[in-house]
Amino acid sequence: MAYPEKLLANDEKVVEHLHPHWITLVPATLWFVVICAAAGVGIAYAPNSGTGQLVVVVLVIVVGLFLLSWLAFSPWIRWKTTHYVFTSHRVLIRRGVFRHTGRDISLQRISDVAFTQSLWDRMVKAGTLTIESAGEHGQETLEDIPRSDLMQQTLNRLIEEDSDRRARSAYGGGYPQQGPPQQGGYPQQGYPQTGQYPPTQQYPPNQPGYPPNQ
Incomplete structure (x- = not known):
């Protein structure tokens, strides 16, 4: 799913839009399977008829829904509503459902990007980005963060590109020229400009004995 365009500047582009690594959803998935299996067993061993059966079934359903919401559905919702977005201008971080928090970090303010990976992280291609x-x-x-090592390189590259873009913008779309100014620029002392010699003057001037007689 693309990040909402209304949050981006006119010349800003989304480079990476990430959620936490899928490995964070494994416990929630296992809890879903366990709770559903336990609910099925509880209903199967409920009394065959009467009020006892109704009470047991309702109790199993209520407890099962509570546990599913807490242990299975909540992690999935947190995963879905956590966004790590790298753009050409900044890093956007959004978290939460009811209590929504966010932070925007301009690329020009970033001084260092580091990643750490445990052995397990290296196996599943995840890690922590600082x-x-x-x-x-x-x-x-x-x-x-999925592929945290590659994301560190990507973010460093975006920082360099952002610095180059700001430098070009500061000089009107190009880097300052080196050396003496070209024709049409400001005259430089000691360098005669085109059209400064008198019309009758020749360069080099004719002098007696020049060119030498053969």
Whole structure:
């Protein structure tokens, strides 16, 4: 799913849109299977008829839904509503459903990007990405990032491209030229410009004995 375009500037492009690694959903999936299996067993061993059967079935359903919401559905919702977005201008972080939190980090304010991986992280291709930036909340830790090593390289590349873009913008779309100015620029002392010699003057001037007689 593409990130909402209304949050982006006119010349801003989404480079990476990430959720936490899928490995974070494995416990929730296992809990879903276990709770459903336990609910099925509870209903199967309920009394065959009467009020006891109704009470047991209702109790199993209520407890099962509570456990599913807590142990299975909540992790899935948190995963879906956690966004790590790398754009050509900044890093956007969004978390939460009822209590929504977010942070935007401009690429020019980022001073360092590091990643850490345990042995298990290397096996599943995940890791933790740490972003150091100037400001009151200087450090941001993104846990369970897919391909954290590649994301570190991607973010460093975006920082360099953003720096180059700002440098070009500061000089009107190009880098400052080196060396003496070209024709049409400001005259430089000691360098005669085109059209400065008198019309009758020749360069080099004719002098007696020039060219030498053969």
